[in-house]
Amino acid sequence: MKLGINAYGKNAVNLSKIIRHADHHEFRQVSVSVQLSGDFDTAHTLGDNSQILPTDTQKNTVYVLAKEHFTGTIEEFGLYLAHYFVTRNPQISKARVAIEEHSWQRMSFDGQPHTHSFTGGTTEKRTTVVTQDAAGPVVVSGLKDLLLLKTTDSGFENFIKDEYTVLKETSDRILATQCEASWEYTATALDFEALYQQIRTSLLHTFSAHKSLSVQHTLYAIGEQILLDNDVVKEVSLVMPNKHHIPFNLEQFGLENKNEIFVATDAPFGYITGTVVRD
């Protein structure tokens, strides 16, 4: 017997930060998860902890380094942390730092942004996973829990019909999803903020403009558009669950349902995933 692939670290280091400017405050809230890989065989086989940087120390490192080094994007903070763990610990061959950022929006009254009050509550999060090993750092950024819905320009027809198929073909249905997207960058010295905003807009624009023949069709169109617009993106992965809105049968009450009334179902749901890569 021998030890196979293994890693350890602290998950969900929840951290918030106020950045105080003279006339306004910034507020950031992130969840950081650290996973370290390397020479930890004897910890597993002998109970020898001499090579183990405790996960408690990893957690403290995140909070301490945030004071000076979490001033910009989550990608920059992730790069700093991953580099820190790998370069200070010879037994660590690879660090993986995953960061999720919660979306807080500044309140605004009569067109005036408030100096220190925010609204939250949207499910959407910005994400990054930075891995660093001997080959250098790699940044995969994205978003998750982005709720998207369109009320037309979506259909699902010409699918297989067998003895168990009852689904009706439709050329006009609701398309709704809780989108997760991630894209790998080809470099690490990038304007991550501008790229994120551009890619998110491209995702939203393609979702809304696309004449969708299926979720799969839209998933590919979104990935393709992000790759076309951004040379620095190597590949795009998307998770697009199909959050069904099923037409309610009004005929049983003597009424016609002109594609207006639906049953919004939570489960079961279609689960569509895919990665779009360059040729």
Ligand SMILES: O=c1[nH]c(=O)c2[nH]c(=O)[nH]c2[nH]1
């Ligand atoms: O866009 C869709 N893709 C499917 O694979 C599928 N399957 C299904 O029942 N409805 C849908 N919709």
